[in-house]
Amino acid sequence: MSDPQILTEQMQQVKQRLAEVLAKAKQLGADAAEASMSKQxxxxxxxxxxxxxTVEFTNDGALGITVYQEGRKGSASTADLSDGALEQAVKAAIEIAKYTSVDPCSGLADAELLAYQPKDLDLYHPHTFTSEQAIDIAKATELFALESDERLTNSDGANFASYEGFKVYGNSHGQLVGYPSSRHSLSCMMIASAGDEMQRDYAYSVSRDYQDLWTPEQVGSIAAKETISRLGTRKIATQKVPVLFRADIANGIFGHLIAAISGGNLYRKSSFLLDALGDKIFPEHLNIVERPHILKGLASSSFDSEGVKTSDMDxxxxxxxxxxxLTSYSARKMQAQTNGHAGGIHNWQVSANGGDFDAMLKQLGTGxxxxxxxxxxxxxxxxxxxxxxAGFWVENGEIAFPVAEVTIAGNLKDMFKSLALTGxxxxxxxxxxxxxxxxxxxQVSGQ
Structure with a gap:
């Protein structure tokens, strides 16, 4: 692992290489160009x-260059940052562009939308680990789990990872920006047995700052508790009932919303929310805001992958x-303006009206x-x-027994409209x- 000063120097060197690549692209006849590199x-x-x-050491990254020439687009990449390799990549991108179709919607994001002086969002918290220290963390996590209950007879093990790196982006509008970041994670998966039954579950933690990561005892204990709780599964009858998605998987519901309102699916007319802008698709109690500039946020960013500045958004x-x-391309296809979503979303926050988990169970009632x-x-x-x-059958607001091998079905439009509570x-x-x-x-289909 490098120290912060070395990483900063590496990032500055990459910025210089990007500037040279962009200048070379213009010199070789490109109307416009953009380049980026992420290193980890x-x-x-x-x-x-x-x-x-396993013990895996990672040190990789590649520089990508995209050129635009008379409405045509060509891209190439290289992990070799020598002068010769970079020039070859630029030439390859320009050559590729000659054979692509003219597309008036392709091109750089509009210059006035770019982040030329991005905010520092406190995403870089390096922490140096030797391989022995990392191994000790993983071992301790698994040991806490295994020693907590004799029914934990097997294990899929524990994993600890710590990465740091940077992202640099530049284009021929004169934008050249970048930022360093770090990411640490710890996970553990256990297997429990009772008679002929075996169940598996896990726990994990992830953060920008190692100091914010759950301890090995926390991760191991939660993995053990979750796994043991799944023993004794029963079948349930096919029926229509209320369904409560626990917080750690409820984000998937909103993940489907992301797909449905993403420009790529919309301009291709491949979304059930086509033309839904301004429509009431959830109950009145629900609000979702995007906050890209949360300090240490896992999805925080001052600019998207096209260099467009991000901002708070409803x-x-x-x-x-x-x-x-919208990205620049999808926005042009839809005769709209990009809003900084090339590469994904940036810290969605969902409003709550149902109280804590126990309160949500009470309001679920039976389901x-x-x-x-x-x-x-x-x-x-x-x-x-x-x-x-898989999950648990709940009766009168109390968890009754674990269930597995069920299918839940509906339609997302109906599910969104019948979203009664968020915790x-x-x-x-x-x-x-x-x-x-x-x-x-x-609809829940059981036995």
Missing amino acids: QGLSVATRFGEVE IIDSGVLQNFL LLVTELMGQGVNIVNGDYSRGA SDYDERGSIRTGSVLIEQM
């Missing part, structure tokens, strides 16, 4: 039953869809608590939703900060 270095270790399974206000998620989803049975074109699930039990380990989500009724 660090280590990842995996242990199982106290033995080391996505859903009182149930009404306020914005689509299904989903803690795991399987399969990919979601059709963004028409909104049809059908996925395998304050926020899961902050991803780009969507949401609590548990209660859907009024879904």
